[in-house]
Amino acid sequence: MIDQRLLRTDLDGVKAALSRRSRPKLIDDVDRAAQLDARLRDIQAERDEIRAKVNSVSKDVGMLRRDGNVEEAEKLQVQSREFGASEKSLAGEHDDVSALLNDLLLGLPNIPHADAPDGASDADNPVITGPIGLNTTFPAWQRVPHWETAEALGILDNERATKISGAMFTMQRGAGATLARALTQFGLDRNADVHEEIRPPSLVTTATLTATGQLPKFADDAYLIERDDLWCVPTAEASLTSIFSDEILDDTDLPIRLMAFSPSFRREAGSAGRDTRGMLRAHEFDKVELLAFATPEQAPALLDDMVGRAASAMGDLGLPYRVMEICTGDMGQSHHRTFDVEVYAPGVDTWLEVSSVSWFGDYQARRGNTRFRRHDEDGKPSKGSEFVHTLNGSALAVPRVWAAIIENYRNEDGSITVPEALHRYMRNITVIR
RNA sequence: GGAGAGGUGCCAGAGCGGCCGAAUGGGAUGCCCUGCUAAGGCAUUGACCCUCCGGGGUCCGUGGGUUCAAAUCCCACCCUCUCCGCCA
Numbered sequence: 001m002i003d004q005r006l007l008r009t010d011l012d013g014v015k016a017a018l019s020r021r022s023r024p025k026l027i028d029d030v031d032r033a034a035q036l037d038a039r040l041r042d043i044q045a046e047r048d049e050i051r052a053k054v055n056s057v058s059k060d061v062g063m064l065r066r067d068g069n070v071e072e073a074e075k076l077q078v079q080s081r082e083f084g085a086s087e088k089s090l091a092g093e094h095d096d097v098s099a100l101l102n103d104l105l106l107g108l109p110n111i112p113h114a115d116a117p118d119g120a121s122d123a124d125n126p127v128i129t130g131p132i133g134l135n136t137t138f139p140a141w142q143r144v145p146h147w148e149t150a151e152a153l154g155i156l157d158n159e160r161a162t163k164i165s166g167a168m169f170t171m172q173r174g175a176g177a178t179l180a181r182a183l184t185q186f187g188l189d190r191n192a193d194v195h196e197e198i199r200p201p202s203l204v205t206t207a208t209l210t211a212t213g214q215l216p217k218f219a220d221d222a223y224l225i226e227r228d229d230l231w232c233v234p235t236a237e238a239s240l241t242s243i244f245s246d247e248i249l250d251d252t253d254l255p256i257r258l259m260a261f262s263p264s265f266r267r268e269a270g271s272a273g274r275d276t277r278g279m280l281r282a283h284e285f286d287k288v289e290l291l292a293f294a295t296p297e298q299a300p301a302l303l304d305d306m307v308g309r310a311a312s313a314m315g316d317l318g319l320p321y322r323v324m325e326i327c328t329g330d331m332g333q334s335h336h337r338t339f340d341v342e343v344y345a346p347g348v349d350t351w352l353e354v355s356s357v358s359w360f361g362d363y364q365a366r367r368g369n370t371r372f373r374r375h376d377e378d379g380k381p382s383k384g385s386e387f388v389h390t391l392n393g394s395a396l397a398v399p400r401v402w403a404a405i406i407e408n409y410r411n412e413d414g415s416i417t418v419p420e421a422l423h424r425y426m427r428n429i430t431v432i433r
Numbered sequence: 434g435g436a437g438a439g440g441u442g443c444c445a446g447a448g449c450g451g452c453c454g455a456a457u458g459g460g461a462u463g464c465c466c467u468g469c470u471a472a473g474g475c476a477u478u479g480a481c482c483c484u485c486c487g488g489g490g491u492c493c494g495u496g497g498g499u500u501c502a503a504a505u506c507c508c509a510c511c512c513u514c515u516c517c518g519c520c521a
Contacts, residue, residue, distance in 0.1 A: 045483065048490040055490090058502040062451035077501040084501075248480085371480095380462080385480080 001105050001366045007034040017111040022120045022329035029104055036101040043094045050087045054080055106216055110363040112328045113337035119327025128339065130322030132315060138346040139412070145347040146406035147278035150176060152414060153432055156279070168268060170282045170399065175432040179405070179418070180286065180398050182425035184261050187288035187396030190316070191309060195259035195290060200239030202262055203230040208242040211368030213334035220269040232265035236289040237392045244293065245368040248385050251375055255294040255302055259395060262287065279399035280352065286399075291392040295372065296362075299389040303337065303359045306393045310341045310355035313396055317419045319404050320344040322351065336361040339393075343400065347407035352400045357393030364390045 006014050011034050018026045057080040064073040117126055150156035155176025161169040172180050188197060209215045209231045214222060223232040233239055240258050249256070264287050275281035290309065292302045307323060314321035326338035341355040365371070365387040374382045409417045415433035418426050 041483070044490085048483070051491085052489055054501080058500095059451070061501050066451080073501080080501040 001363060002108055002111055003362070003366070004037060004105065007037045014111065018109065020112050020116075020118055020328040021109060021331065026108065029108060033101060033104045033108065036097055036104065040094065040097050040101060043090055043097065047087060047090045047094060050083050050090065054083045054087065057083065103216075106210070106367075109331075109333040110336050110361060112331060112335075113359070113361075116331065116337050117325055117327045118329075120329040121327075122330045124327040125324045125330060125340070126327070128323045128325050129311065131320055131344065132322065133318065134320035134322075134344055141412045141414075142346045142407060142410050143349070144407070144410060145278060146345070146403040149347070149406050149410055149414060149416070150278070153416065155179070155432060158278075165283075168276060168281065168283045170279055170285070172402075175426075175429050176402075178426055178429065179422070179432070180402055182422045183396055183398050183401055184286055184288055185425045186317075186422055187313065188259060188261060190313060191259050191288070191290060191395050195257045198236075198240060198243070198258050198260040200233075200236055200243070200260050200262060202233050202239070202265075203228075204233055204238055204242070205230060208245075208368075209233075209238055211245060212238045212241045212364055213332075213367065214238065217333065221267050223265050223267060233262060234266050235264045235287065235394075236260040236262035237291060240289065240291040240392070241364050241370075241390055242368050244370045244388075247370060249293065249370070249372040249388060250381075251295055251372050252379075254372060254388070255292050255298050257290070257292045257302075259288060259290050262289065278348075279403040280348070282399060285397065287397045288395040289392060290357075290395045291390065293365075293370065293372075293388045293390060295374075296386075296389050299359055299361075299391060302391050303339075303357065306357045306391060307339045307341070310357055310393055310395060314341060314343055314354065314401075316421045317401070317405065318421075319401070319408055319419075321354075326356075332356075332358065334358070334360050334363050336363065343404040345400075345404045345407045347410070348403075352404060354397050354400045354404070355394040358391065360390045360392075362387035362389055 002014065007030070011030070015027050015030050018030060057076050061073045061076050061080065064070075064076065117124070119125065147156060147158070151158075153176070155172060155174050157171045157173050158169075161171035164171075203225065206215060206229065209222065214234060215231075222234050224230075225232070231238075239262065240260055243258070244256075263284055265284050266282075268281060268283060271281060290306055292306070294302050311321060311323050321341055321343045324340045324342060326332075326335070326340060331338055335358045338356060338358040340353050341357070342351040343354045344350075345352050370388050370390075371385040372388045373385045376382060405419060406416055409419065411417060411431075413433075415431050418430050418432065423430060
């Protein structure tokens with residue numbers, strides 16, 4: 001959620017910033033939100049005034065009754081009842097307007113960072129780093145899609161996954177399952193230097209999923225367990241972002257850096273039929289996520305650090321990769337600034353998005369109400385509090401990296417050489433055959 | 434899932450229709466006293482919104498209701514604890 005106050009202090013600035021997202025309808029929404037905000041404040045002021053009167057009259061009534069002056073008291077009560085009636089109607093109007101405004105604000109995307117590149121779609125995303133480690137040519141035996149290789153080796157059995165759970169579920173077997181788990185362990189271990197490991201719940205409340213921005217707009221993309229009103233997390237980001245909601249952190253504790261392994265559940269509504277083969281898109285997959293809570297000043301360096309971590313993981317696995325910056329037209333709803341790490345997979349001849357690292361500003365913290373308090377040089381806490389900045393990114397999303405390994409490490413005989421960085425997690429399996 | 438108890442400020446804990454944004458104790462911070470330490474004295478100590486900067490409003494688990502007036506009464510829900518049941 002963007003700062004409602006900006007609608008009054010810098011309406012033109014908000015409109016200019018959001019217009020960079022190439023969605024004209026947004027500007028109408030901003031205008032409408034600004035109108036509702038102004039109306040709401042008028043109602044609020046009027047209401048406060050009446051409440052003040054009711055409060056003071058009620059106090060007088062109390063004193064009069066104590067002194068036995070029933071007659072005067074009853075006169076005042078009549079007056080107060082009238083105030084009460086008009087307050088009630090204002091309260092109703094207030095609720096209506098604020099519900100409308102809240103819907104609008106929840107739907108408004110974050111303001112893009114000034115340095116985020118302009119653009120209309122993913123075609124406009126500039127390459128920031130790389131490609132690194134990309135060969136100019138690939139031998140024919142590497143031009144085989146991973147599902148063909150993996151099924152032949154018996155390490156991927158999507159047919160039976162479908163029998164068990166339906167379309168777009170995957171199942172790894174034997175060394176394939178070991179490889180998947182090795183990747184998560186690899187993803188966690190290399191980030192344990194500065195991140196606290198968390199094992200968060202995978203089912204979360206509506207409030208939790210609203211804080212990250214998935215709800216209310218993207219409800220169709222998530223699995224809802226209706227009986228208990230719980231959602232399956234689409235990413236550990238959802239659980240981690242709400243970990244300190246309704247709390248006020250100390251700036252001396254910031255940045256707080258967390259990492260978590262979790263399953264991720266996605267309905268993939270609207271993408272039926274796309275990337276249905278292999279491991280590229282599934283309803284459930286495993287991922288190691290990084291997340292940081294920071295002051296605004298700390299955020300840019302943390303963003304760089306996270307992008308570096310996601311990218312170097314691919315480098316250490318010996319996979320060809322590049323880093324893209326996401327342009328304003330392609331940015332996610334909650335994002336302030338975003339970088340993607342992509343890995344080249346020769347079998348499907350595509351760059352696969354394996355990590356997306358974003359800085360959210362205070363957009364998520366405002367929705368989740370996560371604040372921090374500053375301290376001066378003498379360690380004295382300052383008055384009031386601010387919203388923290390959040391950042392997150394995938395340290396390692398298992399399925400696509402898994403697929404990229406199968407395709408990049410395929411040998412002429414159809415076997416797979418396990419990248420050296422994973423040997424220690426692979427129970428001595430160095431070649432999958 | 435069943436029975437009972439309870440949710441109040443940084444913590445503990447009182448209040449159970451008006452004088453309560455809230456006693457008391459602890460903690461923290463500042464000042465005084467003190468050679469240092471200990472002890473002591475005094476004071477300060479929640480968040481949020483609006484503001485014509487005088488002030489006004491909201492918040493005692495959450496949401497509704499009763500009342501001139503709700504932390505206090507009523508209803509629903511959530512959460513915590515204890516016992517029982519079930520269970521990796």
